[in-house]
Amino acid sequence: MIHIKVIFILLVLFLSNTNVIAQNPRAMLNQVQIKINKANNYKADINIKVDLPYITMMPIDTKLYFKQKDKFKIDTKSIAILPKQGFLQLNMLVNDTVNYTAIFQSKETINRIKTSLINLIPNNDTSDVVLAKLWVDATNLVIVKSQVTTKSSGTVKTEYTYGAQLAFGLPDCIKFIVDIKKFKIPKALAADINTSKSKKVEKNTGEIIVVLKNYEINKGITDSVFEKVK
Amino acid sequence: MLFKSTYNELLKIAFKPRSYIGIAGIILIISIILFAMKVDGSFYISLITGQFDQSLLFEGEILNGNLIAYIIIQMLIIHVPLLIAFVTGDLVSGESAMGTIRLLLTKPVSRSTILWSKFFASCIYTLIVMLCLAFMSFVLGKLIFGQGDLMVLKSDGLIVFQEGDITWRFFYGFAIAFLSLVTVATLALTLSCFSENSIGPIVATMGIILLFTIIGSMDVPVFDVIRPFLFTTHMAAWRYFFDDPLNTTNIFYSITILVAHIGVLLAIAFYKFNKKDILS
Numbered sequence: 001m002i003h004i005k006v007i008f009i010l011l012v013l014f015l016s017n018t019n020v021i022a023q024n025p026r027a028m029l030n031q032v033q034i035k036i037n038k039a040n041n042y043k044a045d046i047n048i049k050v051d052l053p054y055i056t057m058m059p060i061d062t063k064l065y066f067k068q069k070d071k072f073k074i075d076t077k078s079i080a081i082l083p084k085q086g087f088l089q090l091n092m093l094v095n096d097t098v099n100y101t102a103i104f105q106s107k108e109t110i111n112r113i114k115t116s117l118i119n120l121i122p123n124n125d126t127s128d129v130v131l132a133k134l135w136v137d138a139t140n141l142v143i144v145k146s147q148v149t150t151k152s153s154g155t156v157k158t159e160y161t162y163g164a165q166l167a168f169g170l171p172d173c174i175k176f177i178v179d180i181k182k183f184k185i186p187k188a189l190a191a192d193i194n195t196s197k198s199k200k201v202e203k204n205t206g207e208i209i210v211v212l213k214n215y216e217i218n219k220g221i222t223d224s225v226f227e228k229v230k
Numbered sequence: 231m232l233f234k235s236t237y238n239e240l241l242k243i244a245f246k247p248r249s250y251i252g253i254a255g256i257i258l259i260i261s262i263i264l265f266a267m268k269v270d271g272s273f274y275i276s277l278i279t280g281q282f283d284q285s286l287l288f289e290g291e292i293l294n295g296n297l298i299a300y301i302i303i304q305m306l307i308i309h310v311p312l313l314i315a316f317v318t319g320d321l322v323s324g325e326s327a328m329g330t331i332r333l334l335l336t337k338p339v340s341r342s343t344i345l346w347s348k349f350f351a352s353c354i355y356t357l358i359v360m361l362c363l364a365f366m367s368f369v370l371g372k373l374i375f376g377q378g379d380l381m382v383l384k385s386d387g388l389i390v391f392q393e394g395d396i397t398w399r400f401f402y403g404f405a406i407a408f409l410s411l412v413t414v415a416t417l418a419l420t421l422s423c424f425s426e427n428s429i430g431p432i433v434a435t436m437g438i439i440l441l442f443t444i445i446g447s448m449d450v451p452v453f454d455v456i457r458p459f460l461f462t463t464h465m466a467a468w469r470y471f472f473d474d475p476l477n478t479t480n481i482f483y484s485i486t487i488l489v490a491h492i493g494v495l496l497a498i499a500f501y502k503f504n505k506k507d508i509l510s
Contacts, residue, residue, distance in 0.1 A: 054387030055282075056474050058395075079379040079390050080289040081282075153285050178285050 025102035025118040029134075031141045033094045035169040041067040042170065042217040046074075050081050052206030053180050057081065064212065069095065071226045083176045083208055085148055085156045093132050093148070099123050100132070113137050113144055128152050142169045154179045165215050176208040232343055232350075239351035243317060249355065252313030253362050256306065260366040263302055264374060267293070271375075274301070278383045295372030296380040296396050300472070302367035307407060307465060308443070311414040312436055314359060318352040319418035319431035322503065326426045332508050345423075345503045349496065352415040360408045368400055382472045389474050403468035406481070409488050410465040414439065416492045417461075420499040423506065458483075461491045 043066070049059040062076035064087075072088050074080050093100060100120040108115050120132040128150045135145035142162055149155045156178055163172035182204065243249045267274065271293040279288050322345075325331035334344060380391040391399065417438065421431035442462035445453050457463055467484035470477055 052286075055390070056387065057390035058392055060392070074289045076290045077378055078290050078392060079292055079381055081390075082287045082289065084283075084285055084287045086287060156285070180282065180285060 025104040025116070026097065028116060028136055028138065028141070029094055029102055029118065030097075032136060032143060032169065035141050035167075036091060036094060037068065039066075039068075039165075039168040039170055039217050041065075041219070041221045042168075042215055043219075043221060044170075044212045044216070045214040047211040047213075048080055048082070049209045049211075050206075052081070052178065052208065053204060055081065055206070065221055065225050067221050067223070067226065071221075071223070073226050075225075081208065082210075083156050083178045084153045085150060086176075087174075089129075089148060090134075090143060090146055090158070093120055093129070093134075094143075099127060100129075105133075108135060110135055110144055114139070115144055140166055142166065142171075165217065168215075168217055170212070170215060170217070172212055174210045174212070176210070177205060178208060179205055231339055232346055235339055235343055235347035236350045236354075239321070239347045240354060243321075243351055243355050246317070246320070248320070249317050252310075252316060252359050255313055256310070256359065256362050257366060259306065259309075260302055260363070260370070263305065264298065264370065267298055267301070268374065271298075278381060278388070282388075291376065291378040292381050293375060294378030294380075295368070295375040296378060296391075296393070296400075298371035298375050299367040299400065300380060300382060302371065303363070303403070303407065303468065306363060306367075307410075307468065310359065310363065311411060311439055311465070314352075314356055314411050314415050315418040315432050315435035315439075317355055318415040319422050319435050320428040321348045321352060321419055322422040323425040323431050324422075324428045326508075327428055335508060341504050341506075342500060345419075345500055349416065349419060349499075352419055353412055356411045356415050357408060360404060360411060364400075364404050380472075389472065391472070391474070399471040403471040406471070406485065406488075407465075407468040409485065410461070410467065413461050413465075413488045413491045413495075416495045416499070420495045420502070423499045423502040459487065461488060464488050 044064050045061065046064045047059055047061050050057050057079070060076065060078045060080055062074055062078065062080060065071075065073045065075060066087070070088055070092065072086075074082070100122055103119045103121060105117040105119050108117050114137070115135040116138050118134045118136055120129070120134065122129055130149045130151060132149070133147040134143050136142070137144050140162070142160070144160050144162075146158045146160075147155060148158075156176055158177070159175040160171040161173040161175075162170075165172070275292050276283075279286075279292070282288075322331070325334060335341065337344075377393055379393050380396050382389045382391065414435065418431055418435040421434050422428075425431045425434075439462060442460045446457055446460055446463045464484035464487050467481065467488070470481045470484065
């Protein structure tokens with residue numbers, strides 16, 4: 001009988017705690033933050049596939065380095081294209097508990113994952129971020145989707161797929177959906193002197209898919225890695 | 231006999247100071263471009279990437295030897311024909327002006343052989359100029375700016391070629407550029423057969439290139455019919471090798487038009503030279 005009481009009390013405590021997290025978006029983001037910050041530094045092999053209007057390029061393989069709190073480097077001699085609101089912005093948003101207010105909006109299911117949609121609204125009008133929407137997997141405490149609107153770069157939607165490094169909140173695949181403005185270049189600059197008609201591109205959004213593998217987490221990365229070679 | 235005659239023509243070209251103007255011009259212009267790019271290349275890069283700056287971040291070395299080579303060829307391919315015409319427009323008319331053509335035609339060599347030798351000599355000179363351009367842009371550019379992927383700016387977007395996928399494009403690009411320069415050399419040589427002085431064929435060649443280029447670059451429907459048949463339209467055919475996917479139909483069409491021009495111009499030149507009265 002005592003055992004049943006203890007189990008009941010523990011169950012009530014657990015449920016109430018979960019409920020607190022679900023109802024308190026900041027608490028949920030704090031949990032996400034704790035998970036993300038478990039990886040103090042990491043490097044990974046990445047494959048970047050670009051499917052954007054007006055840009056043609058083959059996928060490239062390279063290495064990504066990250067070190068808390070904001071050191072980030074793509075180590076490539078090849079030309080790589082990434083969204084301007086890339087890897088760091090989400091970390092920055094989740095870690096910033098002062099300048100943004102988290103508001104719970106709704107519960108949604110994305111790819112059979114139950115998520116809580118949390119809106120982050122800046123506390124002052126000088127912030128570049130206008131609105132950030134984060135779909136947080138309440139079970140695994142990771143962000144599965146985000147939509148960040150900034151004054152400078154427009155809106156970028158991002159979808160995250162997790163695998164082996166779920167414990168560190170590190171994704172195996174990130175899909176960025178980017179808005180691209182209409183491409184216009186003077187004919188003389190492009191020097192297509194004999195091209196009278198240019199191809200019409202209908203869509204103005206494109207995707208950049210980054211596949212991450214062979215993570216090496218918390219093995220230590222020196223700061224010199226992040227220094228730009230002149 | 232043709233070989234010896236061609237060798238003689240090459241010697242004549244080699245001993246004319248004007249033959250070095252083209253090569254010196256290319257060396258000077260490319261040196262200026264290389265200097266400007268080394269000092270202020272980031273400005274040019276911002277012109278390329280500026281359209282996407284709002285939403286995209288470009289990583290890696292965009293300003294490298296391959297891009298420099300591409301920029302130089304793009305800039306110079308319009309001007310090099312003028313330097314070529316400077317020498318090849320003088321091959322027959324220069325001899326008429328100096329009076330050496332009478333002596334030349336007294337040799338036991340047919341007129342056709344002499345003209346063939348002048349044509350081959352002009353092709354070899356064009357090749358030397360082209361190799362100079364290739365060395366200065368492609369080799370020197372890579373030595374100064376290093377290797378890397380090539381980002382090509384087109385009027386309808388950007389194409390990024392990976393480093394391993396570039397050299398063959400430049401090789402064939404230079405080859406087709408050489409063919410277009412040979413067309414110009416042949417035009418100058420043909421006009422040279424009609425003239426008794428050097429200035430006329432050179433200026434006429436420049437005028438024709440200028441006129442055809444203007445017609446080719448004007449977006450006026452009335453010129454749509456003739457534009458595909460102008461040789462100047464196909465002088466930019468080297469750029470087809472920097473398309474993805476490769477448009478082989480356009481490449482072969484351009485080669486056909488350029489070869490056809492060379493054939494027709496040579497036929498006119500042979501007809502005129504064989505019928506030419508030597509009055510000087």
